[in-house]
Amino acid sequence: xxxxxxxxxxxxxxxxxxxxxxxxxxxxxxxxxxxxxxxxxxxxxxxxxxxxxxxxxxxxxxxxxxxxxxxxxxxxxxxxxxxxxxxxxxxxxxxxxxxxxxxxxxxxxxxxxxxxxxxxxxxxxxxxxxxxxxxxxxxxxxxxxxxxxxxxxxxxxxxxxxxxxxxxxxxxxxxxxxxxxxxxxxxxxxxxxxxxxxxxxxxxxxxxxxxxxxxxxxxxxxxxxxxxxxxxxxxxxxxxxxxxxxxxxxxxxxxxxxxxxxxxxxxxxxxxxxxxxxxxxxxxxxxxxxxxxxxxxxxxxxxxxxxxxxxxxxxxxxxxxxxxxxxxxxxxxxxxxxxxxxxxxxxxxxxxxxxxxxxxxxxxxxxxxxxxxxxxxxxxxxxxxxxxxxxxxxxxxxxxxxxxxxxxxxxxxxxxxxxxxxxxxxxxxxxxxxxxxxxxxxxxxxxxxxxxxxxxxxxxxxxxxxxxxxxxxxxxxxxxxxxxxxxxxxxxxxxxxxxxxxxxxxxxxxxxxxxxxxxxxxxxxxxxxxxxxxxxxxxxxxxxxxxxxxxxxxxxxxxxxxxxxxxxxxxxxxxxxxxxxxxxxxxxxxxxxxxxxxxxxxxxxxxxxxxxxxxxxx
Amino acid sequence: xxxxxxxxxxxxxxxxxxxxxxxxxxxxxxxxxxxxxxxxxxxxxxxxxxxxxxxxxxxxxxxxxxxxxxxxxxxxxxxxxxxxxxxxxxxxxxxxxxxxxxxxxxxxxxxxxxxxxxxxxxxxxxxxxxxxxxxxxxxxxxxxxxxxxxxxxxxxxxxxxxxxxxxxxxxxxxxxxxxxxxxxxxxxxxxxxxxxxxxxxxxxxxxxxxxxxxx
Numbered sequence: 001x002x003x004x005x006x007x008x009x010x011x012x013x014x015x016x017x018x019x020x021x022x023x024x025x026x027x028x029x030x031x032x033x034x035x036x037x038x039x040x041x042x043x044x045x046x047x048x049x050x051x052x053x054x055x056x057x058x059x060x061x062x063x064x065x066x067x068x069x070x071x072x073x074x075x076x077x078x079x080x081x082x083x084x085x086x087x088x089x090x091x092x093x094x095x096x097x098x099x100x101x102x103x104x105x106x107x108x109x110x111x112x113x114x115x116x117x118x119x120x121x122x123x124x125x126x127x128x129x130x131x132x133x134x135x136x137x138x139x140x141x142x143x144x145x146x147x148x149x150x151x152x153x154x155x156x157x158x159x160x161x162x163x164x165x166x167x168x169x170x171x172x173x174x175x176x177x178x179x180x181x182x183x184x185x186x187x188x189x190x191x192x193x194x195x196x197x198x199x200x201x202x203x204x205x206x207x208x209x210x211x212x213x214x215x216x217x218x219x220x221x222x223x224x225x226x227x228x229x230x231x232x233x234x235x236x237x238x239x240x241x242x243x244x245x246x247x248x249x250x251x252x253x254x255x256x257x258x259x260x261x262x263x264x265x266x267x268x269x270x271x272x273x274x275x276x277x278x279x280x281x282x283x284x285x286x287x288x289x290x291x292x293x294x295x296x297x298x299x300x301x302x303x304x305x306x307x308x309x310x311x312x313x314x315x316x317x318x319x320x321x322x323x324x325x326x327x328x329x330x331x332x333x334x335x336x337x338x339x340x341x342x343x344x345x346x347x348x349x350x351x352x353x354x355x356x357x358x359x360x361x362x363x364x365x366x367x368x369x370x371x372x373x374x375x376x377x378x379x380x381x382x383x384x385x386x387x388x389x390x391x392x393x394x395x396x397x398x399x400x401x402x403x404x405x406x407x408x409x410x411x412x413x414x415x416x417x418x419x420x421x422x423x424x425x426x427x428x429x430x431x432x433x434x435x436x437x438x439x440x441x442x443x444x445x446x447x448x449x450x451x452x453x454x455x456x457x458x459x460x461x462x463x464x465x466x467x468x469x470x471x472x473x474x475x476x477x478x479x480x481x482x483x484x485x486x487x488x489x490x491x492x493x494x495x496x497x498x499x500x501x502x503x504x505x506x507x508x509x510x511x512x513x514x515x516x517x518x519x520x521x522x523x524x525x526x527x528x529x530x531x532x533x534x535x536x537x538x539x540x541x542x543x544x545x546x547x548x549x550x551x552x553x554x555x556x557x558x559x560x561x562x563x564x565x566x567x568x569x570x571x572x573x574x575x576x577x578x579x580x581x582x583x584x585x586x587x588x589x590x591x592x593x594x595x596x597x598x599x600x601x602x603x604x605x606x607x608x609x610x611x612x613x614x615x616x617x618x
Numbered sequence: 619x620x621x622x623x624x625x626x627x628x629x630x631x632x633x634x635x636x637x638x639x640x641x642x643x644x645x646x647x648x649x650x651x652x653x654x655x656x657x658x659x660x661x662x663x664x665x666x667x668x669x670x671x672x673x674x675x676x677x678x679x680x681x682x683x684x685x686x687x688x689x690x691x692x693x694x695x696x697x698x699x700x701x702x703x704x705x706x707x708x709x710x711x712x713x714x715x716x717x718x719x720x721x722x723x724x725x726x727x728x729x730x731x732x733x734x735x736x737x738x739x740x741x742x743x744x745x746x747x748x749x750x751x752x753x754x755x756x757x758x759x760x761x762x763x764x765x766x767x768x769x770x771x772x773x774x775x776x777x778x779x780x781x782x783x784x785x786x787x788x789x790x791x792x793x794x795x796x797x798x799x800x801x802x803x804x805x806x807x808x809x810x811x812x813x814x815x816x817x818x819x820x821x822x823x824x825x826x827x828x829x830x831x832x833x
Contacts, residue, residue, distance in 0.1 A: 056652070058652075061652055062655040062656070063652050063653065065655065065656045066653075066656060066670070066671050066674040066675065066678075067671070067674075067675065068671070078675070078679075109682055112682035112683050113678065113682035115652065115684075429700045429701075432700040433700055433701055433778075473698060476698060477698075477699075480699070480771070480774055480775065481775075483771060484771060484772055484775055484779075484783075484787075484791075486775055486779040486780065486781060486783060487779060487780045488701060488775070488776075488778065488779060488780075489778050489779060489780045490778065491778055493778075493780065494777070494778040494779070494780070494782075497780060497781075497782060498782070
């Protein structure tokens with residue numbers, strides 16, 4: 001880099017002589033230290049020293065020389081000028097700001113491009129940046145997980161994996177849906193039975209006391225309970241069998257709930273009418289009500305509620321702690337205030353706890369009221385402070401719940417939009433392959449490639465015409481075809497071929513490892529031209545393999561009479577261009593003739609013959 | 619009761635590692651790489667200054683952080699083969715570009731590779747191709763390595779092919795290759811056998827000049 005010379009033309013020193021030569025006009029700016037940055041047409045200018053303040057970024061280091069445009073003597077960047085403004089401000093002021101209206105990923109990309117780490121963002125904007133980034137990351141993660149879970153059914157699912165998938169995503173198959181609804185129904189029945197059991201049902205003729213329904217129809221309720229528990233047990237065992245990681249499954253909350261729901265029944269079966277234990281047994285029956293939590297598998301709202309509470313654990317803990325503190329304080333005060341009054345209900349401090357809790361939560365049952373004036377004063381202070389203490393953490397919990405709820409709403413919406421997205425991606429993929437098919441049929445392969453490579457040789461800077469890229473892409477696919485001696489076909493042709501094969505009972509089946517690529521084909525824009533050119537070359541290495549194959553293959557299978565004709569047309573030259581069209585037409589008669597034969601072996605031979613045709617024609 | 623509710627917090631189906639991923643992202647963003655100066659690259663490769671500028675602009679647009687990791691490489695490569703699964707072959711190609719085996723391809727690695735492929739001598743190009751096929755870089759291509767590569771190539775075709783791809787096709791292809799290349803029948807192909815065989819094959823020689831005019 002040229003050293004910075006003092007600006008201006010002639011310098012006349014004390015002796016009246018010119019001390020420096022007049023710098024040429026186009027170097028003037030450079031020597032003055034001004035740098036012109038042209039970002040997509042918007043020109044920015046700054047001092048060179050400003051940029052060099054941060055030498056480990058793109059603009060401050062020699063990396064910017066890669067973007068120097070000699071004709072206009074400026075640095076050209078093909079990026080967003082609005083965001084660049086902030087980047088340049090960073091150099092000027094030393095503080096990086098994050099504009100609220102910009103998309104977070106666009107901003108991140110620009111920062112990554114210019115080599116600036118986001119931690120430098122100033123305190124004024126850092127919180128906002130982190131929040132937006134976290135939101136974006138969560139959203140992307142949701143998308144990914146949904147994509148992964150809703151993928152096209154992999155073909156080779158073991159029975160166990162299939163079962164697990166049916167359990168976790170009931171909408172995937174009708175059977176799973178039926179099972180889902182049946183279990184939900186039985187949960188409801190079981191809970192209702194538990195409730196109705198305790199309702200008084202009228203008296204029996206030989207008893208005077210009124211009996212509950214549970215005692216009156218004991219057998220019926222017992223049968224109902226047995227049925228429900230059997231279904232829950234079967235469900236639990238099936239889930240246990242199907243779980244990919246049994247240990248993790250057993251640790252999970254849902255499985256604990258399942259176990260707790262069915263355990264009381266089994267314990268009750270085991271324990272007979274033993275008087276000492278029956279008291280404990282009655283307690284166990286309480287646990288039956290936890291069956292209602294099994295509904296959380298069926299209701300997303302319940303899950304959201306639970307998750308919210310879990311994520312607000314610290315706020316809830318704070319609430320609990322402050323309440324406890326306040327309860328103890330006020331209970332003590334009330335106890336000592338009411339100690340003097342006669343027949344006071346405040347017999348001890350723990351007894352006063354009850355009063356304090358009821359007052360602070362503004363319940364006010366009225367079973368314990370202060371009678372002295374001091375007691376009443378402190379009682380009112382207690383109720384006022386109770387309102388405050390409870391009202392404080394609640395908005396935090398509410399906002400958490402609202403955020404999580406909105407996220408799940410968004411997830412639902414995206415799930416609904418998935419179908420159209422998948423269809424669009426497939427269409428883009430098919431477009432990509434169809435363009436290659438069309439290209440092949442036009443038979444313009446090598447001619448245009450030669451032209452294109454000449455054109456590309458002349459195009460150096462900036463022009464990057466897309467036809468050479470397209471033609472190179474097509475050449476790449478063509479090389480791959482030649483190497484493997486198989487042709488690309490579109491889906492309909494493939495399906496019809498498959499049907500022919502299955503009709504003719506051919507033994508060979510296609511390789512199972514090939515699943516359709518999940519990547520959508522984005523537009524082959526010219527900026528990928530450079531990458532493309534590098535990657536197409538390795539395919540020429542593939543050509544080596546194919547040429548090797550040429551020599552060997554015709555020796556291998558030679559059975560039917562078709563071979564003789566074909567061998568004549570085998571010129572082992574490499575001039576693919578001229579033979580390619582003939583190759584296509586040669587393969588057609590072979591196929592049609594094979595259709596005529598109904599037998600196994602001829603078909604096999606015919607197909608291998610077509611392989612040979614392909615090879616030798618090349 | 620509040621405590622009880624807290625205990626019975628249900629497992630969310632999603633959002634397990636939200637915070638972790640954000641921190642991972644921040645760590646990744648710290649991995650930046652700046653290439654050597656233009657003059658140095660010009661000296662080390664056979665590209666002119668302008669060509670290097672064009673290459674760098676394209677590279678930086680795809681990978682603003684200055685290095686390509688394997689995932690990005692596979693993604694980009696997969697776009698050229700929409701019908702098949704190009705990830706295995708892209709993996710081998712990535713290892714061929716990543717000469718210092720640090721898991722990422724910097725601009726220098728990329729440009730060195732390109733310089734050999736586009737502007738190198740025949741010997742260099744063949745050397746590079748051998749290096750690509752030699753997966754464990756021990757100087758020999760064994761049948762297993764060749765089979766892996768062959769399977770990767772056939773994977774790129776996808777399943778909609780005519781005629782339908784069969785399981786044993788790659789293996790047969792490898793047998794043919796070895797018959798041709800392995801002169802002393804010791805079960806491996808060395809670099810000399812490889813270069814010898816390729817130099818004697820005029821089709822391969824002709825294909826070496828195919829992309830000289832690109833860029």
